[in-house]
Amino acid sequence: MDSPANTLGSAIGIFGGTFDPVHYGHLRAALEAREILKLEDFRLLPAGTPPHRTSTVASAAHRLAMLRLAVSSHPGFRVDDREVRRGGNSYMVDTLREIREEAGDSPLLLMIGQDAANALDSWHQWREICGLAHLVIMLRPESEMSWSPELRKEIQWRLVHDSQQLKQKPAGCVFSLEVTQLAISSTGIRNQLTSGRSPRFLLPDEVIDYIEQNQLYFAGAARKG
Numbered sequence: 742m743d744s745p746a747n748t749l750g751s752a753i754g755i756f757g758g759t760f761d762p763v764h765y766g767h768l769r770a771a772l773e774a775r776e777i778l779k780l781e782d783f784r785l786l787p788a789g790t791p792p793h794r795t796s797t798v799a800s801a802a803h804r805l806a807m808l809r810l811a812v813s814s815h816p817g818f819r820v821d822d823r824e825v826r827r828g829g830n831s832y833m834v835d836t837l838r839e840i841r842e843e844a845g846d847s848p849l850l851l852m853i854g855q856d857a858a859n860a861l862d863s864w865h866q867w868r869e870i871c872g873l874a875h876l877v878i879m880l881r882p883e884s885e886m887s888w889s890p891e892l893r894k895e896i897q898w899r900l901v902h903d904s905q906q907l908k909q910k911p912a913g914c915v916f917s918l919e920v921t922q923l924a925i926s927s928t929g930i931r932n933q934l935t936s937g938r939s940p941r942f943l944l945p946d947e948v949i950d951y952i953e954q955n956q957l958y959f960a961g962a963a964r965k966g
């Protein structure tokens with residue numbers, strides 16, 4: 742898969758998540774990653790049924806709708822709904838295989854937060870991931886690097902310090918990216934809503950309106966829709 746950079750297609754950024762709901766921590770990190778790494782094609786990819794989580798609270802259709810609302814006025818982002826359309830368990834490795842088929846030898850850059858990177862070895866066929874995409878680990882507040890020895894062995898030799906290297910081959914490198922630290926989490930937002938507190942300024946107003954209209958996350962409303 743190593744071909745000279747000038748023959749590769751343009752790089753594609755992929756930011757997967759449950760987005761339950763999407764918030765400014767995700768959006769700010771996505772925007773900074775897209776700008777710093779100069780990615781024309783940047784996709785936010787909501788998980789259908791994430792197998793590594795015991796459950797999501799809002800349905801895949803609601804999570805997708807909220808994400809679409811959040812980025813509707815930001816042309817730099819594309820929402821890739823393939824996992825939601827596919828249904829069933831979503832494995833990132835299958836998603837990357839599919840995107841790789843479509844993208845030929847274009848570099849694929851999979852963005853993940855530090856917390857997600859720490860648990861990478863719990864993902865289905867995780868060793869395949871680095872063969873399909875580069876990993877961009879976004880440093881996330883209150884999350885420190887804690888890799889199992891096996892994961893460290895797989896990742897450490899792949900680390901690169903110059904983001905240009907991510908454009909020079911289709912996959913296989915690991916890069917850490919410092920993004921503005923916003924200590925916002927979907928869990929925190931859901932907890933605030935459940936306890937009747939306002940999540941205003943933690944996520945876009947359009948998403949808050951959607952949550953209210955659809956009575957998502959309020960006490961007694963979990964799993965509705």
Ligand code: ATP
Pocket residue numbers: 757758759760761765766767770852853854855856857879880881882923924925926927928929
């Ligand atoms: P939950 O609290 O439900 O676990 P979350 O806020 O961590 O949700 P996810 O949808 O699970 O959000 O995260 C998707 C991706 O975004 C993950 O790689 C995660 O590390 C990253 N991420 C989430 N919140 C932030 C944040 N505040 N700053 C940077 N990255 C983040």
